[in-house]
Amino acid sequence: xxxxxxxxxxxxxxxxxxxxxxxxxxxxxxxxxxxxxxxxxxxxxxxxxxxxxxxxxxxxxxxxxxxxxxxxxxxxxxxxxxxxxxxxxxxxxxxxxxxxxxxxxxxxxxxxxxxxxxxxxxxxxxxxxxxxxxxxxxxxxxxxxxxxxxxxxxxxxxxxxxxxxxxxxxxxxxxxxxxxxxxxxxxxxxxxxxxxxxxxxxxxxxxxxxxxxxxxxxxxxxxxxxxxxxxxxxxxxxxxxxxxxxxxxxxxxxxxxxxxxxxxxxxxxxxxxxx
Numbered sequence: 001x002x003x004x005x006x007x008x009x010x011x012x013x014x015x016x017x018x019x020x021x022x023x024x025x026x027x028x029x030x031x032x033x034x035x036x037x038x039x040x041x042x043x044x045x046x047x048x049x050x051x052x053x054x055x056x057x058x059x060x061x062x063x064x065x066x067x068x069x070x071x072x073x074x075x076x077x078x079x080x081x082x083x084x085x086x087x088x089x090x091x092x093x094x095x096x097x098x099x100x101x102x103x104x105x106x107x108x109x110x111x112x113x114x115x116x117x118x119x120x121x122x123x124x125x126x127x128x129x130x131x132x133x134x135x136x137x138x139x140x141x142x143x144x145x146x147x148x149x150x151x152x153x154x155x156x157x158x159x160x161x162x163x164x165x166x167x168x169x170x171x172x173x174x175x176x177x178x179x180x181x182x183x184x185x186x187x188x189x190x191x192x193x194x195x196x197x198x199x200x201x202x203x204x205x206x207x208x209x210x211x212x213x214x215x216x217x218x219x220x221x222x223x224x225x226x227x228x229x230x231x232x233x234x235x236x237x238x239x240x241x242x243x244x245x246x247x248x249x250x251x252x253x254x255x256x257x258x259x260x261x262x263x264x265x266x267x268x269x270x271x272x273x274x275x
Contacts, residue, residue: 044071053194057139063090072131072194077143082107091131091192093145093211099124099181106184108192109152110211112145117157117180124181128152129211131192135204147210153183186220 041060044052051070059078063071067086076094083100093110101119109115110129117124128150140147157180191209213221240248260266 042073047071055133055135055139055194057142059143061092061094063088072192074133075136075139075143075145077145091129093129093136093140093147095143095145107152107181110145110147110150111152112149114151114154114156115181117155117178118159119178121179121181124179125184126152126155126181127184127189128213128217129209130189131194132206132209133194133204134206136206137210138204138206140210148212150211153214155181157181186216189217189220190224191221 042054042058042062044054044061044063044066046065047069048066049068051072053072054074055072056074058074058076061073061076061080063073063080063082063085065084066088068088070089071091073080073090073092073094076092078094079096079098080092080094081098081100082088082090082102082105085102085105087104088102089106089108091108095111096113097107097109097111097115099105099107099115099117099121101121102124103122104124106125106127107115108127108130115126129152137147157178159178235248
């Protein structure tokens, strides 16, 4: 039985073995930060209730059959294919992205070509790329991805839903256009912080997200930052007795803990505490 307390797994496949494959990962957080040959394909198969970080330059990647997971991929020079996934958050920089037969997934994309959506998909959300790590610029250059071009919201939807699927295609209904994706509300957009597990072992020049954000998302982030500063200033200037300060501090901790559990981020907090 997997433990309720997540553990950090340092995943390091052989750099010359192709394809590299991570599969059947259950509740855990796995990370790989190193050099894989840009010719190597990557497969992430049937991983569940996990957070997976693979920060490397690659040519192809496939994410298949995963659920309730957060998956961060490095720079993919050709194509990322995401198939049969449910409730997965994927963050990836790639030349091309194809999504097939997925449900309730959220994709944060830095992609040079319009994403292609095929098959029977439901409740997909897309958003601009929202993270960085120290070697990202070098990895993008190595596999030929242009960070000044991001067509995350120009997705192309192809095909019709499966007429034999009684859930998505009720009896008596003629062929229907496959469901497309919607753009994430800018007010719900946040940056994603990749933990610095590897210290100085891998250093690079990237200090911020290399993909420019659209104005609506940039303005939302600035509003959130301003709101946070106003709250911090108001709390700092509040004239409260010591007992009231303790009550306020306890209330903030309770709400923050509730949010950690509700959002699933408690998993990564456990990992940051170490094994």
